[in-house]
Structures are given as C-alpha cells and as structure tokens.
Amino acid sequence: MTTNIGQLARVTKPLPKQTKERRTWLWSLLIGLAILAAIATVPAYGNAALLHTWTWIVMVIVLAQSWNFIGGYTGYAAFGNVAFFGIGSYSVGLLVLAGLPFWVGLIVGGIIAGVFALLIGLPVLRLKGHYFAIATLGTAEALREFVEVKDIGGGGGGLMSLPLPGLNAYTIVFYAFISLSVICLFITAVLVRSKFGYALIAIRENEQAAEALGIHTYWYKVGAFVLSAVPTALAGGLYAYWATGFDPGTVFDRSISVEIVLLTFLGGTGTILGPIIGGILFETASFQFQTSGLSLHNTLLGFSIIVVTIILPQGLIRLLQEFTRKSAPDLTAVNRFMEGLQRVRRYITANGI
Amino acid sequence: MAFGQVLVNWLLLGSLYAAVALGFSLVWGIMNIVNLAHGAFIVVGAYIAFWMYTQLSIDPYMGIPLTMAALFLIGWLVQYVVINRVIRAPLLVTFLLTFGLDLLITDLVQQIFSSNRRSINTTYAADGFDIGSTHIAFDSLIAAGIAILLTAALSYFLARTRTGNAILATGMDQDAARLMGINISRTYALTFGIGAALAGAAGAMFAELRQFKPPDEGTFTLHAFVIVVLGGLGTPWGAIAGGLAFGFAETIIPLFPGVGSGYDDAITFAVLVAVLVFRPNGLLGKAFYS
Numbered sequence: 271m272t273t274n275i276g277q278l279a280r281v282t283k284p285l286p287k288q289t290k291e292r293r294t295w296l297w298s299l300l301i302g303l304a305i306l307a308a309i310a311t312v313p314a315y316g317n318a319a320l321l322h323t324w325t326w327i328v329m330v331i332v333l334a335q336s337w338n339f340i341g342g343y344t345g346y347a348a349f350g351n352v353a354f355f356g357i358g359s360y361s362v363g364l365l366v367l368a369g370l371p372f373w374v375g376l377i378v379g380g381i382i383a384g385v386f387a388l389l390i391g392l393p394v395l396r397l398k399g400h401y402f403a404i405a406t407l408g409t410a411e412a413l414r415e416f417v418e419v420k421d422i423g424g425g426g427g428g429l430m431s432l433p434l435p436g437l438n439a440y441t442i443v444f445y446a447f448i449s450l451s452v453i454c455l456f457i458t459a460v461l462v463r464s465k466f467g468y469a470l471i472a473i474r475e476n477e478q479a480a481e482a483l484g485i486h487t488y489w490y491k492v493g494a495f496v497l498s499a500v501p502t503a504l505a506g507g508l509y510a511y512w513a514t515g516f517d518p519g520t521v522f523d524r525s526i527s528v529e530i531v532l533l534t535f536l537g538g539t540g541t542i543l544g545p546i547i548g549g550i551l552f553e554t555a556s557f558q559f560q561t562s563g564l565s566l567h568n569t570l571l572g573f574s575i576i577v578v579t580i581i582l583p584q585g586l587i588r589l590l591q592e593f594t595r596k597s598a599p600d601l602t603a604v605n606r607f608m609e610g611l612q613r614v615r616r617y618i619t620a621n622g623i
Numbered sequence: 624m625a626f627g628q629v630l631v632n633w634l635l636l637g638s639l640y641a642a643v644a645l646g647f648s649l650v651w652g653i654m655n656i657v658n659l660a661h662g663a664f665i666v667v668g669a670y671i672a673f674w675m676y677t678q679l680s681i682d683p684y685m686g687i688p689l690t691m692a693a694l695f696l697i698g699w700l701v702q703y704v705v706i707n708r709v710i711r712a713p714l715l716v717t718f719l720l721t722f723g724l725d726l727l728i729t730d731l732v733q734q735i736f737s738s739n740r741r742s743i744n745t746t747y748a749a750d751g752f753d754i755g756s757t758h759i760a761f762d763s764l765i766a767a768g769i770a771i772l773l774t775a776a777l778s779y780f781l782a783r784t785r786t787g788n789a790i791l792a793t794g795m796d797q798d799a800a801r802l803m804g805i806n807i808s809r810t811y812a813l814t815f816g817i818g819a820a821l822a823g824a825a826g827a828m829f830a831e832l833r834q835f836k837p838p839d840e841g842t843f844t845l846h847a848f849v850i851v852v853l854g855g856l857g858t859p860w861g862a863i864a865g866g867l868a869f870g871f872a873e874t875i876i877p878l879f880p881g882v883g884s885g886y887d888d889a890i891t892f893a894v895l896v897a898v899l900v901f902r903p904n905g906l907l908g909k910a911f912y913s
Contacts, residue, residue, distance in 0.1 A: 345715075349722075393896055401899055404895070408896075412891075566734070583709065
C-alpha cells in the first residue's frame with residue numbers, strides 16, 4: 271500500500287517544466303548547421319586534396335544520417351545500407367553512359383532505391399533482432415553478387431569510367447553533399463518532434479507496447495526503411511559522378527555499411543548530432559592514418575569498433591550529457607566542472623575498463 | 624548428372640556445411656551472440672592448416688587437433704578479454720563488436736598471408752572409389768566423417784559431462800546457473816573457445832577440399848547463419864539437419880534451367896528469407912533461446 275500512496279503523491283505533484291528537454295532539438299539543429307557551415311568554407315581556402323577529403327567526410331556523414339533513421343531511431347540494426355548506395359551509383363552511372371544528364375540519373379536512382387527498400391522491407395521488416403540484421407547484410411551481398419555475375423554495365427565486374435566532370439564540378443559535388451547533409455539534418459530535427467518520429471522511437475523502446483497503443487509498427491518501420499534508403503541512394507549517385515566510375519567491389523563494399531554504423535555509434539545513435547560528430551572524428555582519424563602510409567584500414571576500423579563498443583556503447587553525445595547534467599546549485603564553476611569530469615569517468619569505468 | 628552422384632554430392636556437402644555451422648550454433652544458442660567473426664575463425668583455421676602443411680608437412684586432417692587447440696586459445700582469449708565486457712549489452716552492440724573482430728582478424732590474416740587464393744594439394748586429393756557410375760572422393764568422405772564425429776562429440780559433451788551441463792545451464796538461465804555456483808565468465812569463455820575450435824576444424828577441412836582466401840570469411844558467416852536458422856538453435860544435430868537442407872538448396876537450385884552457377888549468396892539469401900517468413904523457428908522446431 272505504501273508504494274501506491276507514494277506513486278499517488280508523485281502523480282499529484284506538479285509536473286516539472288520541460289523547457290530544457292524541449293529545446294534540445296533546436297540547439298542540436300543549430301550546432302549541426304554551424305558545423306556544416308564551417309565545413310562549407312573549405313573550398314574558399316583549401317586545395318584539391320583537402321576538398322577531396324572533406325567531400326568524402328560529408329558523404330559519409332550523409333550515409334550515417336540516413337542510417338540513423340532506421341538504425342538509431344527505430345532501433346533496427348540495418349547492416350545492408352550499402353545496397354542503396356550501390357543502386358544510386360549504378361543508376362547514375364548507367365544513365366550517364368546512356369547519354370542522359372546527370373541529375374536524371376540521380377532522381378531515377380533515388381526512386382529505384384525507394385521502391386527497392388519498400389519491396390525488400392516488406393518481407394525483411396517482419397524479422398527482428400539478429401535475423402533482420404543478417405537479412406539486410408544478405409540483401410546487400412546478394413545484390414553485389416547479382417551485379418557482378420550479370421555483369422551489369424559491362425566492364426567484366428571491373429571499373430566503369432564516366433566522362434570526367436569539369437574543373438568546377440568537384441566544388442559543385444561538394445556543395446551538393448553539404449546540401450544533402452543539411453536536408454537530412456532538418457529531416458532528423460523535424461522527425462524527433464513529429465508523430466512519425468515518436469512512433470519510431472516507441473518502436474525502438476518497446477515494439478509490443480507501441481503496437482498495443484495502436485501504432486501500426488510494421489508500416490512505420492517500412493517508412494523508416496524507405497526514408498533511410500533514398501538519401502543513401504542520392505549520395506551513391508553523387509559518388510559515382512564524383513569518382514567518375516563505379517564497380518561492384520567499391521559501391522557495394524560492405525565495410526561501408528559497417529563504417530556508417532560505427533561512426534553513428536561513436537557520436538551517438540538516435541541523436542541529431544551523433545552522425546555528424548562521429549563522422550568527422552572517425553574519418554579525420556582514418557585519413558591521418560592513411561596518409562601515414564599504412565594500408566591497414568580494416569584493422570583500424572575493426573580496432574575502433576572494439577574500443578568504441580566497449581567504452582562508449584552510447585556515444586560521445588551521451589558523455590556530453592553526462593558532463594553537463596545539472597548538479598547541486600551551490601557549486602562553484604570549477605567544482606561543477608570537476609564533478610562533471612568525475613561523472614564521465616564513472617560512466618566510462620562502469621563498463622569494466 | 625546422374626541421380627546417385629547428385630545424392631552423394633549433396634550428402635558430402637551437407638555434412639561439411641554442418642561443420643561450418645556447429646560452433647556458430649553453440650555460441651548463439653548459449654550466449655545469444657551472433658558471432659560475425661565465426662567466418663574469420665574458419666579462415667584462420669584454414670590458414671593454420673595451410674601453414675602446417677607447407678612448413679611442417681602435417682596433413683590437414685591429421686593436424687585438426689592442433690588447429691582446434693590454437694583456435695580454442697584464440698576464442699577463449701577473445702571472449703575473456705573482449706566480449707565478456709559487453710555480454711549484457713543490446714544486440715546491436717555485440718553484433719557490431721563481433722563485426723569489428725571479423726574485420727580485424729581478416730585484415731591481419733591478409734597482412735600475413737597476402738590475399739592470394741591458396742589451396743592444399745595432398746597426394747590423395749584425387750583418389751576415390753566408384754559405386755556404379757557414382758564417384759566418391761576420399762577427402763570429401765573423410766571430411767563428412769569428421770563433421771559427424773564432431774557433432775556427436777559435442778552432443779555427448781553437452782549432455783553427459785559436468786562441464787557440458789554447466790554450459791547448457793548457463794544458456795538456459797544465467798542467473799540460476801550463477802546461483803548454482805557456475806562461474807559465468809569462465810563458462811562463456813569456454814563456450815566461445817569451443818565454438819572457435821569447431822570453426823578451426825571446419826577451416827582445416829575447407830583448406831583440404833577447396834581453394835580459399837581471406838575475404839571468404841563473409842560467405843562462411845552468412846552460410847553458418849542460414850544453416851543455423853534452417854536447423855533451429857540449441858541442438859548440435861540441428862546443424863547437421865540445417866547443413867543438409869542448405870546443401871540441398873545449393874546442389875539442386877543451380878541445376879534448374881536458366882539459373883546456372885555463381886549465385887551462391889543470392890541463393891543463400893533467398894533460402895534465408897523463405898525460411899524466416901514461413902518457419903521462424905527453423906526446420907527442427909523449438910527455439911532454444913527466445
């Protein structure tokens with residue numbers, strides 16, 4: 271009985287104001303925009319190599335942002351997003367080779383990837399957990415194999431070359447990636463405050479409870495899957511144009527699928543800023559490693575995965591939240607800072623390191 | 624192709640696939656971890672057999688105990704040092720972690736042995752005997768025998784020994800097992816070690832029978848997953864059933880007109896989705912671990 275009374279008392283208390291909670295999305299959006307705006311200044315002072323690096327980073331950020339819709343918010347471990355990337359690349363590549371303008375291929379690629387996600391999602395999203403993860407992984411591998419065996423686009427499974435874009439094109443592609451990332455940022459920010467987004471988060475937290483509340487979980491999942499596929503395909507199309515070529519081994523490379531999951535993890539899954547922060551940190555580290563002359567990309571990737579999943583299973587954003595959490599009001603700034611550090615340290619050691 | 628030959632090919636291939644999936648099934652059933660590094664362990668096993676054959680002239684089949692011992696050690700260490708730290712974490716974390724291990728191990732193998740395609744040519748590789756028009760190769764037959772032997776041994780170990788019972792108990796209810804005085808981390812390390820050792824045995828057999836290269840690991844893992852899904856989790860014999868079912872699909876489907884060879888992964892994936900949609904608990908029924 272005492273617990274009941276306690277619960278009653280808690281209910282009758284006035285609810286605490288949630289203004290801070292409510293504005294988190296706005297701050298995240300503004301910080302995200304600021305980061306992307308800062309990156310957008312690269313062509314003004316950087317050389318070609320720097321532009322190349324940052325184009326790649328922004329592309330990976332876009333991929334991670336779109337994975338976040340299905341993996342971060344819906345909580346479904348999609349490990350085959352590279353399939354959509356490849357579809358986008360091949361659509362642009364084949365249509366440009368057929369003489370059509372680039373943007374037609376881009377749109378067609380987005381549409382095909384969306385339809386493909388719908389058709390694949392219908393059976394695959396009936397699966398849960400490990401089964402879903404492997405099924406998506408299998409889709410991507412099967413698609414790569416199909417493209418290789420059928421020799422789509424010719425070239426014997428080798429590299430198909432596209433006409434070289436003009437000199438300005440690299441800057442244009444860079445800004446196209448930036449715009450795509452900004453669009454994804456806005457979609458994410460709108461998502462977390464929309465009915466659709468709430469439904470996805472409810473599915474992540476407890477799918478049965480969501481179903482019991484009358485959410486048509488199946489269709490929301492399919493929606494999230496398609497939403498995740500389309501920007502990925504657009505990025506893939508831009509990639510084919512940018513890299514002036516495409517081959518099954520590159521655009522269906524499953525380590526791309528894994529890399530975008532990893533860096534979303536590093537930043538924080540199911541957060542607005544997670545993919546951006548994780549993407550910048552991981553990719554700059556990766557580039558530093560590459561320029562130092564070692565060809566151990568997968569070793570680095572594997573090792574980072576192991577470290578990140580053990581130390582930071584909830585990402586850097588969660589660490590930041592732990593650091594800035596409200597502490598006792600009468601502390602001085604220095605003490606508050608030290609207490610934040612203490613909390614972060616405790617949070618990391620909680621996982622047994 | 625004659626009917627008898629197809630039948631023999633199917634049985635031999637099915638048993639080999641059972642060996643591929645055996646350790647994977649054990650780890651998944653007991654620890655609820657889909658070990659994506661399983662294929663990498665198989666590749667490591669194949670390269671250990673290759674190394675022993677070329678450097679020490681040890682026959683791959685004779686060397687299986689050594690290969691298994693080496694892989695047991697690797698698996699035990701990986702579990703004790705790395706995976707035990709995230710054992711209670713959500714699915715995505717363990718999934719990602721084992722993927723990381725997979726990339727790391729495969730890349731290291733590639734650095735050491737290069738990415739060239741390798742094979743072992745033993746003196747008896749071409750030998751065999753004929754029953755009517757049906758040819759049976761010795762090395763495939765030995766591999767099938769070893770696979771069935773390993774399955775029987777694992778089954779006996781789990782059902783009849785104290786340690787095996789401890790492993791099963793941990794898989795059924797971790798907390799109850801702890802209350803009975805079982806050391807969970809050590810049991811998990813043992814389970815993972817055995818899983819890796821079985822992968823090593825499968826790798827040694829593959830080294831004898833097929834060509835192999837480090838990037839094959841993804842296909843091995845995918846195959847193991849599908850076989851376990853087909854056979855159902857929890858019993859070693861499920862791996863044999865799944866292996867035979869999967870071997871059947873791989874032997875028969877390319878014989879259909881208009882399909883042809885080269886679609887291994889596509890067939891695997893199609894079989895997987897079909898089974899998951901129609902029989903979510905696998906062919907042999909019950910799911911051991913919900």
